Amino acid sequence: MSYGKVNGNPEKRCRKGATAAETRAARESTLNQARRSLILDAARSAFFELGLDGASLREIAKRAGYTPGAIYSYFANLEEIYGALLGESLERLNQVVEAAKGWSDSSSATELLRAKAEAFYVFYRENPKELDLGFYLFDGMKPRGLTPELNHELNEQLLAALQPVQLQLEALGLSTEQAVIETSAVFAHIVGVLILKNTGRSRLFKQNPDQLFERYMDSLVRRLPAT
Amino acid sequence: MSYGKVNGNPEKRCRKGATAAETRAARESTLNQARRSLILDAARSAFFELGLDGASLREIAKRAGYTPGAIYSYFANLEEIYGALLGESLERLNQVVEAAKGWSDSSSATELLRAKAEAFYVFYRENPKELDLGFYLFDGMKPRGLTPELNHELNEQLLAALQPVQLQLEALGLSTEQAVIETSAVFAHIVGVLILKNTGRSRLFKQNPDQLFERYMDSLVRRLPAT
Amino acid sequence: MSYGKVNGNPEKRCRKGATAAETRAARESTLNQARRSLILDAARSAFFELGLDGASLREIAKRAGYTPGAIYSYFANLEEIYGALLGESLERLNQVVEAAKGWSDSSSATELLRAKAEAFYVFYRENPKELDLGFYLFDGMKPRGLTPELNHELNEQLLAALQPVQLQLEALGLSTEQAVIETSAVFAHIVGVLILKNTGRSRLFKQNPDQLFERYMDSLVRRLPAT
Amino acid sequence: MSYGKVNGNPEKRCRKGATAAETRAARESTLNQARRSLILDAARSAFFELGLDGASLREIAKRAGYTPGAIYSYFANLEEIYGALLGESLERLNQVVEAAKGWSDSSSATELLRAKAEAFYVFYRENPKELDLGFYLFDGMKPRGLTPELNHELNEQLLAALQPVQLQLEALGLSTEQAVIETSAVFAHIVGVLILKNTGRSRLFKQNPDQLFERYMDSLVRRLPAT
DNA sequence: GATGAATGAGAATTCATTCAT
DNA sequence: CATGAATGAATTCTCATTCAT
Numbered sequence: 046m047s048y049g050k051v052n053g054n055p056e057k058r059c060r061k062g063a064t065a066a067e068t069r070a071a072r073e074s075t076l077n078q079a080r081r082s083l084i085l086d087a088a089r090s091a092f093f094e095l096g097l098d099g100a101s102l103r104e105i106a107k108r109a110g111y112t113p114g115a116i117y118s119y120f121a122n123l124e125e126i127y128g129a130l131l132g133e134s135l136e137r138l139n140q141v142v143e144a145a146k147g148w149s150d151s152s153s154a155t156e157l158l159r160a161k162a163e164a165f166y167v168f169y170r171e172n173p174k175e176l177d178l179g180f181y182l183f184d185g186m187k188p189r190g191l192t193p194e195l196n197h198e199l200n201e202q203l204l205a206a207l208q209p210v211q212l213q214l215e216a217l218g219l220s221t222e223q224a225v226i227e228t229s230a231v232f233a234h235i236v237g238v239l240i241l242k243n244t245g246r247s248r249l250f251k252q253n254p255d256q257l258f259e260r261y262m263d264s265l266v267r268r269l270p271a272t
Numbered sequence: 273m274s275y276g277k278v279n280g281n282p283e284k285r286c287r288k289g290a291t292a293a294e295t296r297a298a299r300e301s302t303l304n305q306a307r308r309s310l311i312l313d314a315a316r317s318a319f320f321e322l323g324l325d326g327a328s329l330r331e332i333a334k335r336a337g338y339t340p341g342a343i344y345s346y347f348a349n350l351e352e353i354y355g356a357l358l359g360e361s362l363e364r365l366n367q368v369v370e371a372a373k374g375w376s377d378s379s380s381a382t383e384l385l386r387a388k389a390e391a392f393y394v395f396y397r398e399n400p401k402e403l404d405l406g407f408y409l410f411d412g413m414k415p416r417g418l419t420p421e422l423n424h425e426l427n428e429q430l431l432a433a434l435q436p437v438q439l440q441l442e443a444l445g446l447s448t449e450q451a452v453i454e455t456s457a458v459f460a461h462i463v464g465v466l467i468l469k470n471t472g473r474s475r476l477f478k479q480n481p482d483q484l485f486e487r488y489m490d491s492l493v494r495r496l497p498a499t
Numbered sequence: 500m501s502y503g504k505v506n507g508n509p510e511k512r513c514r515k516g517a518t519a520a521e522t523r524a525a526r527e528s529t530l531n532q533a534r535r536s537l538i539l540d541a542a543r544s545a546f547f548e549l550g551l552d553g554a555s556l557r558e559i560a561k562r563a564g565y566t567p568g569a570i571y572s573y574f575a576n577l578e579e580i581y582g583a584l585l586g587e588s589l590e591r592l593n594q595v596v597e598a599a600k601g602w603s604d605s606s607s608a609t610e611l612l613r614a615k616a617e618a619f620y621v622f623y624r625e626n627p628k629e630l631d632l633g634f635y636l637f638d639g640m641k642p643r644g645l646t647p648e649l650n651h652e653l654n655e656q657l658l659a660a661l662q663p664v665q666l667q668l669e670a671l672g673l674s675t676e677q678a679v680i681e682t683s684a685v686f687a688h689i690v691g692v693l694i695l696k697n698t699g700r701s702r703l704f705k706q707n708p709d710q711l712f713e714r715y716m717d718s719l720v721r722r723l724p725a726t
Numbered sequence: 727m728s729y730g731k732v733n734g735n736p737e738k739r740c741r742k743g744a745t746a747a748e749t750r751a752a753r754e755s756t757l758n759q760a761r762r763s764l765i766l767d768a769a770r771s772a773f774f775e776l777g778l779d780g781a782s783l784r785e786i787a788k789r790a791g792y793t794p795g796a797i798y799s800y801f802a803n804l805e806e807i808y809g810a811l812l813g814e815s816l817e818r819l820n821q822v823v824e825a826a827k828g829w830s831d832s833s834s835a836t837e838l839l840r841a842k843a844e845a846f847y848v849f850y851r852e853n854p855k856e857l858d859l860g861f862y863l864f865d866g867m868k869p870r871g872l873t874p875e876l877n878h879e880l881n882e883q884l885l886a887a888l889q890p891v892q893l894q895l896e897a898l899g900l901s902t903e904q905a906v907i908e909t910s911a912v913f914a915h916i917v918g919v920l921i922l923k924n925t926g927r928s929r930l931f932k933q934n935p936d937q938l939f940e941r942y943m944d945s946l947v948r949r950l951p952a953t
Numbered sequence: 954g955a956t957g958a959a960t961g962a963g964a965a966t967t968c969a970t971t972c973a974t
Numbered sequence: 975c976a977t978g979a980a981t982g983a984a985t986t987c988t989c990a991t992t993c994a995t
Contacts, residue, residue: 080979102965114967115980123965180407180471229468229479230487237464241456252456260457264491329990341992342955350990534958556986568988569959577986634861634925683922683933684941691918695910706910714911718945783969795971796976804969 081119084109085133088126093174097181102126128195131182134175135202141168142206155269158213159262165206166235166258173243176236179203207232218270227265234261308346311336312360315353320401324408329353354408355422361402362429368395369433382496385440386489392433393462393485400470403463406430434459445497454492461488535573538563539587542580547628551635556580582649585636588629589656595622596660609723612667613716619660620689620712627697630690633657661686672724681719688715762800765790766814769807774855778862783807808862809876815856816883822849823887836950839894840943846887847916847939854924857917860884888913899951908946915942 087109091100102123106113120126145164147156169176182191182199191199207228214224235258242254314335318327329350333340347353372391374383396403434455441451462485469481541563545554556577560567574580599618601610623630636645636653645653661682668678689712696708768790772781783804787794801807826845828837850857888909895905916939923935 077979101963103963111979112981113965114982117966118979180467226479226483230465230484233464233468233484234461235464236467237460237462238457240463240467241460252453256453257457257460260453264495268491328988330988339956340990341957344991345954531958555984557984565958566960567986568961571987572958634921680933680937684919684938687918687922687938688915689918690921691914691916692911694917694921695914706907710907711911711914718949722945782967784967793977794969795978798970799975 077119081129084111084116084119084126085129088130092130092178096177097127100127124191124195127182128191128199131178131199132202134172134178135199135206138165138168138175138206139202141165142209145209154213154216155266158210158217159266161209161213162231162235162262163258165210165232166239169235169239170242170254173239176239176243214269231261231265234258304346308356311338311343311346311353312356315357316360319357319405324354324404352422354405355419355426358405358426359429361405362426362433365392365395365402365433366429368392369436372436381440381443382493385437385444386493388436388440389458389462389489390485392437392459393466396462396466397469397481400466403466403470441496458488458492461485531573535583538565538570538573538580539583542584546584546632550631551581554581578645578649581636582645582653585632585653586656588626588632589653589660592619592622592629592660593656595619596663599663608667608670609720612664612671613720615663615667616685616689616716617712619664619686620693623689623693624696624708627693630693630697668723685715685719688712758800762810765792765797765800765807766810769811770814773811773859778808778858806876808859809873809880812859812880813883815859816880816887819846819849819856819887820883822846823890826890835894835897836947839891839898840947842890842894843912843916843943844939846891846913847920850916850920851923851935854920857920857924895950912942912946915939 084105087107088100088105091104091108095104102116103113105126106116109116116126120129142161142164145157145160146152147160149156152160210231211221211224211228214227215221219227238254238257238261241252241257311332314337315327315332318331318335322331329343330340332353333343336343343353347356369388369391372384372387373379374387376383379387437458438448438451438455441454442448446454465481465484465488468479468484538559541561542554542559545558545562549558556570557567559580560570563570570580574583596615596618599611599614600606601614603610606614664685665675665678665682668681669675673681692708692711692715695706695711765786768788769781769786772785772789776785783797784794786807787797790797797807801810823842823845826838826841827833828841830837833841891912892902892905892909895908896902900908919935919938919942922933922938
């Protein structure tokens with residue numbers, strides 16, 4: 046088995062003149078990262094296929110090719126795995142939203158606003174399981190452990206992902222307070238629309254979610270102060 | 273063992289002229305219904321107090337004053353209990369929306385629209401656990417084994433609860449197709465707003481949900497064709 | 500398998516005119532008692548043969564002919580089993596001390612004092628494992644759970660077993676305070692002597708424990724005020 | 727794998743004129759000893775702070791700054807560590823008792839007797855964990871796998887610590903046989919009193935242990951033949 | 954109908970020990 | 975000598991479900 050493809054090499058590698066010990070430590074550290082990733086991949090696949098209840102430590106270990114006990118070399122407990130999973134997910138979300146740009150090179154603020162919101166929306170539309178992940182693990186719905194610190198950190202990550210939307214709204218002339226309210230509303234709408242999309246089977250729930258989202262953004266933009 | 277006698281006889285009988293056997297069957301049937309209700313009450317209280325994980329069959333049985341085995345005389349398994357619970361919940365929702373009226377005796381169609389939508393919104397705002405129940409059991413989120421038939425039935429019940437909103441929109445001049453779209457949007461918004469309300473802890477998530485809902489309804493009404 | 504020999508019938512049995520339900524409840528209750536006893540016997544034998552660490556729930560279940568899960572119908576958890584075990588042991592100790600009498604029919608207070616102390620001593624000399632049991636479970640040595648209430652109850656039982664000694668000392672003219680001190684000293688000595696007996700292998704530890712105990716009681720009696 | 731080099735070379739070497747190989751072996755041996763000590767210190771601190779159950783090999787390794795596997799270069803297994811720990815403890819006890827002197831420079835034999843016994847008593851009173859250690863490891867109580875040889879060695883060490891008491895008793899005119907008996911009794915009493923002290927919570931067990939000990943020594947001295 | 958004892962599978966977690974590196 | 979990943983067996987406990995009574 047080769048870990049080559051897996052390790053993203055998140056650390057500095059053997060810089061020139063590193064001692065043997067350093068080199069070895071670095072190599073082992075990246076190996077460790079790779080194996081953590083391996084486990085997280087297993088956890089994600091288990092979660093996506095079997096749901097939270099199915100993503101037991103045993104199942105994760107099995108999919109990762111480990112014995113249950115081995116997992117504890119990499120994570121302190123199940124909750125930490127769940128937390129890391131959600132953390133990764135939110136990080137990806139952040140990057141996507143951050144990178145979102147309007148269609149033209151010199152996008153107007155309005156264009157940027159729509160682009161940011163749409164990136165958020167599309168991320169979860171394309172990865173519905175990530176939305177589930179958030180629901181399952183964010184407190185409120187089901188009190189899955191998550192230490193307060195971890196929970197807070199994840200909350201912050203989510204907020205960070207919404208930050209660009211809020212900033213564009215402020216750039217468009219809204220007060221911070223107003224921008225926060227509108228951002229909340231956008232978030233709520235996105236969530237609601239996607240739940241509709243993911244949950245439903247019947248006629249009603251089959252409404253084109255993109256259309257619903259676009260309509261909402263249209264009406265939001267129309268509400269904004271003219272520039 | 274056949275559960276045939278137990279299930280699916282919700283209609284009251286005891287019509288005049290029934291034979292002795294029929295009378296007895298009817299009495300037994302209503303007795304059955306009563307005991308099913310007893311169990312469902314226990315299940316609901318367990319679910320509301322302890323969450324889904326705490327609402328184990330043993331706990332439900334205990335609260336109903338039964339032993340675990342006895343439950344199986346009335347329900348085929350745990351999932352069926354959950355399903356029945358959600359069914360009841362949706363029925364109550366239906367009644368609430370049905371009964372909703374505008375403030376004046378002769379309410380305008382707009383007033384009625386708002387009243388219906390608000391009834392829906394308030395029902396779940398005031399009973400967040402009912403919302404949880406729906407999330408847990410509606411497929412897509414978690415593969416809880418509701419049978420397809422039961423699932424379909426529950427879907428229909430939810431649609432029925434939204435029907436009044438759609439009808440008012442049609443009364444206000446929208447085509448059926450348009451009315452369906454707007455109803456979907458209203459539903460999505462309500463769900464999103466309430467999830468925000470129930471899930472969050474941080475600044476963003478603390479936005480006044482009523483305010484968000486009202487804003488949405490305002491903009492919807494403004495969009496409607498003038499009468 | 501017959502439980503006939505096992506159940507000590509600690510409850511009232513089917514008094515005349517009892518209803519069928521009552522009779523059945525009584526029979527089941529004694530059956531329950533019998534099975535609790537069965538489990539406790541298994542636990543005791545496991546503890547005696549394998550020590551506390553060996554007396555795992557699995558081992559106990561195996562010896563009782565049960566699956567691990569079945570144990571939980573009779574005891575809430577392992578600690579409760581340990582507690583019950585120690586409780587039984589102390590109860591037997593109490594009975595033995597209570598029943599102890601001097602050699603003659605009309606024993607003097609001194610004779611009774613010696614008889615009571617000796618009964619205590621002999622109980623643990625003859626059942627060294629019961630002494631172990633006490634050590635393992637009484638807090639201080641190893642913090643084995645035992646809820647505070649249970650712990651307190653067991654403490655009281657032990658005190659009760661020492662009560663007769665204290666009473667005789669008072670009957671012999673000691674103040675309550677003095678009697679308490681001497682009782683403590685007797686208890687300490689007994690424990691020390693028996694640990695010597697049970698622990699040792701070498702010359703020193705092979706000292707006749709009975710002789711040590713007798714010597715101590717002699718010197719105690721000599722110290723008492725003349726009657 | 728051979729542990730031969732590691733074990734059992736406690737004597738210092740490095741005598742003059744050693745060959746280079748010998749010097750190297752000696753240096754390695756003392757290095758070994760130092761690292762064994764390091765591990766034992768870690769084990770002791772773990773045991774004292776966390777109890778026997780908390781003193782896992784992993785915990786010990788962590789405190790010693792080693793990885794679990796490394797421990798096995800110095801000890802064959804966990805039990806050997808425990809055994810060495812108890813050995814050290816008894817060695818300290820020996821030194822303390824050996825060093826004990828009466829209050830005046832030219833102490834009488836009686837004073838010395840009391841001093842020796844008190845040193846023994848105080849050692850364990852002040853270090854209750856050392857007493858625990860002994861209980862856990864001396865066989866009889868719990869079948870911890872100390873090898874017979876190790877067990878015998880530890881027994882001898884304990885006997886050695888009691889030797890001074892016995893010698894003083896002989897100096898005071900007791901026959902060897904009598905001295906052995908009284909030494910046993912003193913030991914038993916000390917152990918009993920300290921167990922009372924360490925174990926109990928309730929009124930009875932709260933008796934001042936020093937007082938009990940003093941009373942016993944008083945009565946012992948009184949029993950001795952007049953000089 | 955109802956009981957409730959029992960099963961059997963599964964949950965998370967811990968740990969001494971081994972062994973390739 | 976030291977690492978530390980991995981094992982494998984152990985731990986307690988929970989639960990839906992079954993079934994003889």
